[in-house]
Amino acid sequence: MRARPATVGLILYLLLLLLPIYWMVNMSLRTNADILTSFQLVPTDPTFANYLKIFTDASWYSGYVNSIIYVTMNTVISLTVALPAAYAFSRYRFLGDKHLFFWLLTNRMAPPAVFLLPFFQLYQTIGLIDTHIAVALAHCLFNVPLAVWVLEGFMSGVPREIDETAYLDGYSFPRFFFTVFMPLIKTGIGVTAFFCFMFSWVELLMARTLTTTNAKPIAAVMTRTVSATGLDWGLLAAAGVLTIVPGALVIWFVRNYMAKGFALGRV
Amino acid sequence: MSLRLDRVGRTVAGEIWLEDVSLQLAPGSLNVLLGPTLSGKTSLMRLMAGLDRPTRGKVLLDDQDIHEIPLQRRSVAMVYQQFINYPSFTVFDNIASPLRRQGLGRAEVDRRVRETAAMLHIDGLLDRLPAELSGGQQQRCAIARALVKQARLLLLDEPLVNLDYKLREELREELQSLFAARDAIVVYATTEPAEALIMGGDVVVLSEGRMLQHGRTIDVYRHPASAEVARNFSDPPMNMIDGRVDDGVAVLGAAIHVPLTHHLRGLPPGRYQFGVRAGHLSIERRTGHDVAVPGEVELAEISGSETFVHVHHSGVSWVVQQAGVHTYALGEPVRIHIDPARLYAFGEDGALRAAPERSG
Numbered sequence: 138m139r140a141r142p143a144t145v146g147l148i149l150y151l152l153l154l155l156l157p158i159y160w161m162v163n164m165s166l167r168t169n170a171d172i173l174t175s176f177q178l179v180p181t182d183p184t185f186a187n188y189l190k191i192f193t194d195a196s197w198y199s200g201y202v203n204s205i206i207y208v209t210m211n212t213v214i215s216l217t218v219a220l221p222a223a224y225a226f227s228r229y230r231f232l233g234d235k236h237l238f239f240w241l242l243t244n245r246m247a248p249p250a251v252f253l254l255p256f257f258q259l260y261q262t263i264g265l266i267d268t269h270i271a272v273a274l275a276h277c278l279f280n281v282p283l284a285v286w287v288l289e290g291f292m293s294g295v296p297r298e299i300d301e302t303a304y305l306d307g308y309s310f311p312r313f314f315f316t317v318f319m320p321l322i323k324t325g326i327g328v329t330a331f332f333c334f335m336f337s338w339v340e341l342l343m344a345r346t347l348t349t350t351n352a353k354p355i356a357a358v359m360t361r362t363v364s365a366t367g368l369d370w371g372l373l374a375a376a377g378v379l380t381i382v383p384g385a386l387v388i389w390f391v392r393n394y395m396a397k398g399f400a401l402g403r404v
Numbered sequence: 405m406s407l408r409l410d411r412v413g414r415t416v417a418g419e420i421w422l423e424d425v426s427l428q429l430a431p432g433s434l435n436v437l438l439g440p441t442l443s444g445k446t447s448l449m450r451l452m453a454g455l456d457r458p459t460r461g462k463v464l465l466d467d468q469d470i471h472e473i474p475l476q477r478r479s480v481a482m483v484y485q486q487f488i489n490y491p492s493f494t495v496f497d498n499i500a501s502p503l504r505r506q507g508l509g510r511a512e513v514d515r516r517v518r519e520t521a522a523m524l525h526i527d528g529l530l531d532r533l534p535a536e537l538s539g540g541q542q543q544r545c546a547i548a549r550a551l552v553k554q555a556r557l558l559l560l561d562e563p564l565v566n567l568d569y570k571l572r573e574e575l576r577e578e579l580q581s582l583f584a585a586r587d588a589i590v591v592y593a594t595t596e597p598a599e600a601l602i603m604g605g606d607v608v609v610l611s612e613g614r615m616l617q618h619g620r621t622i623d624v625y626r627h628p629a630s631a632e633v634a635r636n637f638s639d640p641p642m643n644m645i646d647g648r649v650d651d652g653v654a655v656l657g658a659a660i661h662v663p664l665t666h667h668l669r670g671l672p673p674g675r676y677q678f679g680v681r682a683g684h685l686s687i688e689r690r691t692g693h694d695v696a697v698p699g700e701v702e703l704a705e706i707s708g709s710e711t712f713v714h715v716h717h718s719g720v721s722w723v724v725q726q727a728g729v730h731t732y733a734l735g736e737p738v739r740i741h742i743d744p745a746r747l748y749a750f751g752e753d754g755a756l757r758a759a760p761e762r763s764g
Contacts, residue, residue, distance in 0.1 A: 298488045301455055304475040305482060306553070307505030320492035 158381070164374035172370045187375035200358035201379065203269065204338065207352065210273035211280060212333040216326065218277070219284035224314070226285065227292040228300065238289070241282040249343055252278055260347060267349045275347055276337040283336070284329045291325025292318075324394045331391045338384055355380055405431055405466050405479070405556045407452060407589050412461035414447055421447045422613045425461075429589045431556065434605030436621060437593040439636060444613040445593040446485075449559045452591060453480045465557070476505075478557075481550035485562040487542035489534035495521070495545050496530040502553040520552040523582060540571040551582065558588045562595065576602060597639045601625060609633050627759045631750040634679050640712060640723045642679040642748070649673050654749075656742075657720055662695050666745045667758045676757065677750040682725035684746035687713065687738050694741035697722075701732040715740055 164172055166183040191197040225231075226238050256275050257266075265271040295318065303313040319326065344354040359376050388395075409427040413420070422444045429435055437445045450456040451463055454470035463470045470478065481502070489498050496517055503513045521527040524544040526537075534542050543563060550558060563579075564572040580603065583590045594600055600607050600621055607621040609628075616636070617629045628634035635641045647656040649671045654662040656678050664671060689696070699717035706712075706729050713724045715738060722740055732738070749758040 296486060296488060298484045298486065299490065301453075302482065302484075302488050302549075303490070303501075305453070305478065305480055306502040306549070307476045308501075309476060317490050317492070 161374045161377050164370055165378050167371055169369060169371050187371040188379075190372060191375055191379065196361075197358060197376070200353060200355035200376075203348070203352050204344075204354040204356075205383070207269040207272040207276070207344070207354070208334055208337045210269055211276045211337040212330050214273060215277055215280040215284045215333045216330060218281050219288055219329065220319075220326075222281075222285045223288035223292055224318075226289045228297065238285075241285055244282045245279050249279065249340070253343060253346055256343065257346060266347060267351050269352045271347045272344050272352060272354070273337075275343045276333075276340060280333045280336055283332055287329045287332065288322065288325055291322040291328075295321050327391050328394050331387055331395075334387055335384060405589070407557055408464040408467070409452070410462045410464060412448075412451055412458045412463060414451060414456065415459045420613050422451070422458075425615045427608065427615070427618060429591070431589055432587045434583050434590045434592065434603060436600045436603050436605060436607045437591060437610060438595075438597065438600045438607050439610030440595055442612070443610040443636075445595075445610055446561055447613070448610065449482070449561050449591060449593060452557065453482050453559055454478060455482075479553075479555045480557045480559065481553045481555035482559040483543075483546050483550045483561065483563045485565055487534070487539060487546055487566070489542060489545050489549070491534055493533075494530065495526060495532055495534065495537070498534065498545055499530075499548045499552050502549060506553075516552055520548045523551070524548045524578070540567050540575065543567060544575070547579070554586070554588070556588050558583075558586075558590045560590070560592045562593050564599075565595070580604075597625075597637050600637070607637075609636055611636055627756060628748070629756055631677050631679060631754040631756075634748060634750070634756075638681050640682045640725070642681050643685065643722050644677055644679050645720050646675070647678045648675050654678065654744075654747075658718055660695060660697050660742070662742065662744050662747065663693075664744075665693065667761050668744060668747060668749060671749060671758055675752050677752070677754070679748040679750060680742060680746055682712065682723040684743060685722060685724040686741050687724060687726060687730075689739075689741050691743055693745065694743055697740045697742060699738060699740055701734060701736045701738055703734075704730065704732040706730075713738070 163177070163180060165187055166180045166185070167177070168184060168186065171177075171180075171182065226234060252275075260266050260271050260275075265274075299317070299321075300313065303317050304310075308317065341354070341356045345357040348354065348357065355376065359373060359380075407427075407429040409425055412422065412425045414422040425448060437448060439445050447456070451458050452470075454463060454473070454475065457471060465473065465478070489495075490501065493501065499517045499520060500513050503516060508516075517530070518527060521530060524547060526541055526544045526548065529537060529541060529545075534545060537545065543566070547560075547563065550560075560579075564575055567575065576599065579592075583592075590605075592603055594603070604621050606619065607624050608618045609616040609624060611632055616633045617624050624633065625637055628637055631642075631644060635644065645656045645660075647654055647660075649655075649664065650673055652664050654664055654668060654671070654676070656662060662668075662678075686694075697717050699715035699722065701713060702716045702721065703714040704711055705714075709728065711726045711728065711730045713726060713730070713732060715722045715724060717740070724740055746760050747758075748756065748760065751757050
């Protein structure tokens, strides 16, 4: 079979994209001495020592656990708050609804660093510093508006007449919402959950500032490898690989809905 | 149970959607809401169901304000123009949902769902999802869900408009027999005069948010209270021409002289608006009394097995409905024949002055 130029181009592009990730995987399977002394395209003497250290050393794996805890908390909080809000925006007209809807989105336009100082001060006052909930709540700042925005798009795609029919059929609001309405927007809920997960997972600035030891995220733990003896290259690379894994898993599950999600349900 | 609308009006964002509608609907009656798009049919239905609040007036169900009854406990069922079903439920669960909410037992639910599904010929599709059905079947499912509830007020908002012609006729016949068999107040909205006539019962003629006339469908068709009702309750709209009555002769337009015979006899002299339905005009002479009007063909539309010929005569356009398929050349001279026995006469204020004794 003759390869078409487009195929060749795509393969080259893909290789270029994957090169850094491959290099990280490559490094994670080698020892520091090995990395610093020789250049190897494929590790000649692969070792899992770096991974082993991460999975056995509590100060390492707790970073992952902390990250997963606050990301999950954030996703749950964001969805719980955004579902009723999005329903209200999609179904009711009230004073200033359009302004409020837009204002919500403007929260995403400011860099999170702007909110860092007040958050730090407030959390310190009420003793929330270095807790998972602190980070989860802080991430709501940008995840809730996004969740409301995405869910509203999906909900507006469901005809209002379905709501009315359900009420006339005798459904109470909660029963209608959970048994009739939510199944209709489950794609939207999945996509929203993915967005919340992703933004919370990759956010470093707030997560690092609002935690010290007990809720320290993995990205902050990784900076520990810089020491007086230099960088622990292999360990850092292994930690990096493990950081990609959860995101990749989530993307795999929602890959079919991504396009609709990025269009905020308006396709 | 009776439904009473007491001087109901609805204004949305400064725009009047409905104005001063008063109606009393009795149980077991079939009421057709007839009016063109934007005439307020859907708005009126939503008020009847209590889904929207009237800006003025009251909707009373058994002398109780409908808004005092929670939506969930109102004995109201509604079928929309769009096919509205619960997409994640099977047809069976769709139809069963109002019964389950009423807390009926499993056997009872099962029996009534199957009975209703059989009536609407969807008993073979109970395990499917609505998305796996054709448009007609989806609407049958929605109608089944509305019927199974045995609500005392059944509202159908142009339920057949999104279906194809053949299916529409079939479903309309079935609906007629279903409605006849129950004791509910049935309200059926349509834009088509012909459909209103087929459904029978009572008709409420709406136009631009106002109720023009309410009465037995056939009576309203034969004796439209005003020129506006006559125009709305004819398809194509009734041909209208200004004229006057002088010395025992009616003069239509500039120079069409029509003798005052039959029902027109005794019309006092004055200015009138004369109307005649397209089906009562013809190109060929039919009776000895016919008044011939020369004109030119502007357009000939073929609709099914009928032809609508638009004929121009000194500034007035007439539409003639002809049985069979005919072709005419543009500008072809023809003669329209008017049977004076078929003429409606409306006063200058639009009110009916004389209607044909028999209007088939």
